[in-house]
Amino acid sequence: MSKASLELGGGNWAAKDTKLLGYAVGDTSGKYLPREFTFSRGADIGATRVNKDGLVEKFRENQFTYSNDFRSSLHWGHAGLAAYYGPESNPSGVPDDEQGYDGSGDVSFLLSTTNTLENPTSVHQFNTTTPNIAAVQTFSIYAKALGYKWLVIRTNTGTMDTYFDLENGEVGTEGSAVIEAKMVPAGNGWYRCSVTVNNSATVTSVAFGISNGDNSYNFAASRDEGGTNRGGIYVMHAQWDRGLVAAEYLESGSTTGKAGVLDNLPRIDYTSGSAQLLMEPSRTNELPHSEYFTRQTYWQLNSAGTRTDNVAVSPEGVKNAMSLKSVGSEYNILRSAPVSLDTSTEYVFSFYAKNVDATNAHYRVYNTDASGDVVGSTSYISQLSTTEWKRIEVSFTTNATDTNYSVYFASGNLGGEILLWGAQLEKGSYATSYIPTHGASDTRTSEGIPTAGAGVVDMSSFFQGDDFTLVAHFAENPVLSRDSSQGGIRLSDGDNQVGGFRIYRNSASAKLHVLFDPTSGDDFGYIIDGTKVAINRSGDDFKIFVDGSQTQSFTNVNFDSGLDDLKIWGDGSTIKITKLKLFDEALSDGDMVTETS
Amino acid sequence: MRTFRKYEFGSQGAATTKINALGLDDEGNATHSHSIVRLGNIVTTKGTYDEEGNELTPPVLSDNYHVDVLWNGDPDPDWDNQMVWCAPMGVHMFGSSSAIAEWVAECKVQRPELFPEPTEDEA
Numbered sequence: 001m002s003k004a005s006l007e008l009g010g011g012n013w014a015a016k017d018t019k020l021l022g023y024a025v026g027d028t029s030g031k032y033l034p035r036e037f038t039f040s041r042g043a044d045i046g047a048t049r050v051n052k053d054g055l056v057e058k059f060r061e062n063q064f065t066y067s068n069d070f071r072s073s074l075h076w077g078h079a080g081l082a083a084y085y086g087p088e089s090n091p092s093g094v095p096d097d098e099q100g101y102d103g104s105g106d107v108s109f110l111l112s113t114t115n116t117l118e119n120p121t122s123v124h125q126f127n128t129t130t131p132n133i134a135a136v137q138t139f140s141i142y143a144k145a146l147g148y149k150w151l152v153i154r155t156n157t158g159t160m161d162t163y164f165d166l167e168n169g170e171v172g173t174e175g176s177a178v179i180e181a182k183m184v185p186a187g188n189g190w191y192r193c194s195v196t197v198n199n200s201a202t203v204t205s206v207a208f209g210i211s212n213g214d215n216s217y218n219f220a221a222s223r224d225e226g227g228t229n230r231g232g233i234y235v236m237h238a239q240w241d242r243g244l245v246a247a248e249y250l251e252s253g254s255t256t257g258k259a260g261v262l263d264n265l266p267r268i269d270y271t272s273g274s275a276q277l278l279m280e281p282s283r284t285n286e287l288p289h290s291e292y293f294t295r296q297t298y299w300q301l302n303s304a305g306t307r308t309d310n311v312a313v314s315p316e317g318v319k320n321a322m323s324l325k326s327v328g329s330e331y332n333i334l335r336s337a338p339v340s341l342d343t344s345t346e347y348v349f350s351f352y353a354k355n356v357d358a359t360n361a362h363y364r365v366y367n368t369d370a371s372g373d374v375v376g377s378t379s380y381i382s383q384l385s386t387t388e389w390k391r392i393e394v395s396f397t398t399n400a401t402d403t404n405y406s407v408y409f410a411s412g413n414l415g416g417e418i419l420l421w422g423a424q425l426e427k428g429s430y431a432t433s434y435i436p437t438h439g440a441s442d443t444r445t446s447e448g449i450p451t452a453g454a455g456v457v458d459m460s461s462f463f464q465g466d467d468f469t470l471v472a473h474f475a476e477n478p479v480l481s482r483d484s485s486q487g488g489i490r491l492s493d494g495d496n497q498v499g500g501f502r503i504y505r506n507s508a509s510a511k512l513h514v515l516f517d518p519t520s521g522d523d524f525g526y527i528i529d530g531t532k533v534a535i536n537r538s539g540d541d542f543k544i545f546v547d548g549s550q551t552q553s554f555t556n557v558n559f560d561s562g563l564d565d566l567k568i569w570g571d572g573s574t575i576k577i578t579k580l581k582l583f584d585e586a587l588s589d590g591d592m593v594t595e596t597s
Numbered sequence: 598m599r600t601f602r603k604y605e606f607g608s609q610g611a612a613t614t615k616i617n618a619l620g621l622d623d624e625g626n627a628t629h630s631h632s633i634v635r636l637g638n639i640v641t642t643k644g645t646y647d648e649e650g651n652e653l654t655p656p657v658l659s660d661n662y663h664v665d666v667l668w669n670g671d672p673d674p675d676w677d678n679q680m681v682w683c684a685p686m687g688v689h690m691f692g693s694s695s696a697i698a699e700w701v702a703e704c705k706v707q708r709p710e711l712f713p714e715p716t717e718d719e720a
C-alpha cells in the first residue's frame with residue numbers, strides 16, 4: 001500500500017512530554033504532516049498506567065528541591081554545623097575521600113560545631129511556600145556513620161522524629177505518627193534510612209540531623225568527635241515521596257524532580273500486554289487511603305484478623321502490599337470507614353488481591369445507614385492466584401435514600417492470608433485505571449487531544465480535499481455503560497458535533513458506534529461489532545468496514561464542507577486505541593479490507 | 598495552565614445553576630473545558646460504628662454544598678463569592694501537582710493561620 005497516511009500507534013506509540021507523536025507512512029508528496037499532537041489531562045498524582053514491564057506506574061515526585069545540594073541556605077537551613085562539605089561546595093573536604101554508596105562521589109559530610117549549648121545539629125529544608133499536604137508520605141536519605149553514629153529524621157510536627165543507628169543498622173526511637181521506619185543496607189557501610197508517616201498536620205520542614213544517641217536531638221556536640229574534624233556523618237540523596245515507600249532516588253534541582261505519569265503525558269498502557277493509548281473519563285477514588293490499610297480510622301479491622309503494611313511486592317513493583325490474616329475461627333473483616341456516596345447511583349469497588357494460603361476470601365458492600373447489605377458477603381477465592389495479582393471488581397447501586405456505605409475485605413480459615421493493594425471506589429459501571437490516594441479522595445480528570453480549550457486539531461493541511469479514510473483499531477469493544485454521551489474519535493467541521501461523525505460508546509447497546517450528524521437532516525448511527533474499523537468518504541458517500549468486511553454504507557450524506565478537524569478524547573467512556581490512521585483519500589475496498597484485517 | 602479552587606454553595610441547586618451557566622449542550626454535556634467535581638454536603642464530623650459496622654452516631658454533614666473546580670486558566674471571577682479556603686490536610690483535591698501546589702500556596706496567603714511557621718528549633 002503506497003497511499004500517504006498519518007499514523008498513530010500501530011505498535012509504534014511514542015509520547016514525549018505533552019505530545020503524542022504521529023508519523024507519516026507512504027508517499028507524502030511534500031505535504032505537511034503534523035506529527036505532534038498536544039495531549040491534555042491536567043492530572044498527574046491521580047493518574048497511573050500499566051507500563052511495559054506490566055507494573056502499575058504512578059507519578060513520582062521528589063518533593064525536596066536541591067535534593068543533593070545541602071549547601072544552599074536558600075533551600076536548606078543549617079543548624080549547629082561547623083562546616084558542610086560536599087560535591088557542590090568543597091568535595092575535597094569530605095573525610096577519607098568517601099565516594100558514596102554508588103561510587104558517584106555525590107557525598108556530603110555534615111560536620112558538627114563544637115558547642116555546649118545543646119543545640120540541634122542538622123540540615124533542614126523549610127518547605128513553607130507550598131507545604132506538603134499528603135497524609136501518608138516517606139522521607140529518606142542515604143547516610144553513613146563517621147564521628148557520630150546516629151542520624152535523626154525530624155519534622156516540625158514533633159510526631160515523626162525517628163532515630164537511626166548507622167553503626168549497627170538498627171532503627172531506634174520512632175515518633176507516634178510513624179507507620180514504618182527502615183534502614184536498608186546500600187553498600188560500603190551506607191544505609192538508606194526512611195521514615196513513613198501518617199500525617200495529621202501540615203509538614204512545613206524536614207530535618208536530617210546528627211545525634212549522639214537514641215532519642216537525643218539536642219546535645220553538647222564536638223567537631224572532633226571520633227578524631228579531628230570527624231565529628232559528623234555522611235549523607236547523600238535526600239528524598240520526599242508520597243505514599244508508603246521510598247521510591248528510586250530522583251534528583252531535584254531548583255524544581256522538584258518528577259517522573260512517571262506526568263501531567264498531560266499521554267498514557268501508553270500495556271494492560272493487555274501490547275501498547276495502547278488509554279483515554280478515560282474523569283473518575284474519583286472516594287476512598288481516602290487506597291494503600292494504607294492499617295489505620296483504624298479509615299480501615300477498621302475486627303478482632304479475628306491481623307494486618308501488616310509493606311510485607312510484599314505489590315502490582316506497583318515495590319514492597320507496599322498489605323497482608324490480611326485470619327487469626328480466629330470466624331472470618332476476619334477489614335472494612336472501610338463509611339464513605340458518603342450519591343443516591344441511586346452505580347459505583348464500582350475494585351482492589352488488587354493475591355492469595356498466600358487462604359481457602360476463603362470474601363468481599364461485601366454494606367449500607368451503614370440502613371444496616372444492611374448492598375452486596376452480600378461473596379467469595380472471590382476462585383479468582384485469586386498465589387503467583388500473580390488479580391484485580392477484583394464489585395459493582396453495586398446505591399438506593400434512593402441512603403448515602404453512607406462501607407466496602408469490606410475478608411479472608412477465612414484460621415491462619416489464612418491474602419495480600420491486598422490498590423483499593424478504589426468510583427462512580428460508574430466499570431472500574432477504570434488505579435487512582436492512588438494517600439489521605440484524601442482524588443480525581444483523575446478526563447484526557448485527550450487536543451489540549452483543553454483548544455477544541456480541535458486543525459487537519460486542513462493534511463486533508464487536501466473532502467475525501468478521506470479513517471482507520472481506528474481498538475484494543476477491545478466490550479459492553480460498558482457509558483458515563484455520558486461525550487468523548488470518542490471525531491472528524492468534523494469545527495468544534496461541533498453537527499457537521500461531523502464520531503466513534504463513541506452507544507447508550508443503548510453500550511458498544512462502540514459511529515454516529516453521523518449531517519449538516520442538514522437527522523443524525524444516524526451504526527453499531528460496531530468488532531475492534532478494527534475503517535470509514536471512508538468519497539464525495540457524499542461513506543463506507544464502513546469492520547474486521548475485514550464491509551458492514552455498512554451510506555449515500556448522499558449531506559456535509560456542507562470538509563471534515564478536517566480532529567478530536568480524540570476520553571470523556572464519556574474509556575477507549576483504548578491500538579492504532580489510528582488517516583488517509584487523504586477514500587481507500588479502495590481492497591485496501592479497506594487490508595486495513596481492518 | 599489550570600487552576601484548582603474550592604467552592605461552597607448554599608444548596609445543590611445554587612451550585613447547579615452556577616455550573617450550568619458555564620455552558621451545556623443539548624444533551625446536558627459541558628461545553629467548557631473546566632473540570633468539576635461535586636463533593637456535595639461533605640462530612641464535617643465522622644460517624645461512629647460498632648465492630649460489625651452498625652452506626653452508633655451518624656456522621657454530621659455540612660449544610661452547604663461543596664464543589665471543586667479545576668479551571669482551564671484563571672478562576673471565573675463570577676465564582677469568587679463562593680470561593681472557600683480550608684486546611685489542606687485530608688480534603689479532596691485534584692489536578693496536577695503544580696496546580697495543587699499553587700492552591701496550597703494561595704491558601705497560605707489567604708489563611709496564614711492554617712500554616713504555622715516552623716522555628717529553627719522545630720526543624
